[in-house]
Amino acid sequence: MQQHRDTEKDLQLRKMDASCVNESRLEHKWYHNLKYLIIGVLFGIVFVKSEVISWFRIQEMFRLQSFHMYGIIGSAVVTGMIAVWLIKKFNVKTINGDPIDIAPKKFNKGQIYGGLIFGLGWAMTGACPGPLFAQIGTGATVIVITLLSAIAGTWVYGFFREKLPH
């Protein structure tokens, strides 16, 4: 997620953003993104069926009353580690033949302060950002408010970013 500081382009972008429409998406071959939608659907199904998006499962996790969530996160990380290791070891390319590179994470104090703040919210809402989308999909319409609040929280962070310790 790199920032593109092309002023001219950003200016045009914001003009379009003002009305919150994006007419140029078709020019960008938007349908290429459908494959991510399909992965998202499969991911969402796993989320619901494994009850990862359940407020109750999150409460169990933070009370050490169930192994379920630890098993899921742990085995997901191990699977991801093996996959990333294989991709790097065999220099695997994307389906389009592009090289795969993963940006390293740089440490800053935000990971501590922000991490703690997110943890508080996680145990309150019983959801991290991904589950919010899935919960709304299951028909819990009131979670739209939680999602909008999360978007507002992200925006407020962006607004005060320079003043916050990092």
Added chain:
Amino acid sequence: MIELLKQPWPWYIAGPLIGLTVPALLLMGNKSFGISSSLRHICAWCMPANIPFFKYDWKKEAWNLFFVFGIFLGGFITTYVLPNPSPMEVDPRLVHELAAYGITDYNHLIPEDIMNWQALLTLKGFILMAVGGFLVGFGTRYAGGCTSGHAIMGLSNLQWPSLIATICFMIGGFMMANLILPFILSL
């Protein structure tokens, strides 16, 4: 088969499937798994307000918005095609604890007793949903990622800042669930 799929999936099936999202996104187009970024893209899309943090070409990250829309659809599809026929089975100690706060409905993934549109107008509901959501959005962006970007993607790539972030997520969660949440639920 369908009946089996309708049952809750065990962790050793779901965990590896969630982990496979990491290579799937990398192989599809060199995309790093991360969900909370979608909230930033939505800000950049709808309300950048001349804030440098939101002044970037979010359309290049549009894949992320397709991905989270897919997660929404996945939730919708599961509810109508593969609904769990019975209420959720939760640890009896939790059932006992939550009953004291009037939470007895285990037919939904969220506690409908305290999370519904009417409850939003109460102090308890407002804190849980609106304030909680705000902390999720603010905290994940401050931390530079959430459970997916740090705990799964970051740890998969052996990034120690992600380990610190993940530990802090857990500390925050333990503090809230055990020390603060009882007061909020008593409101």
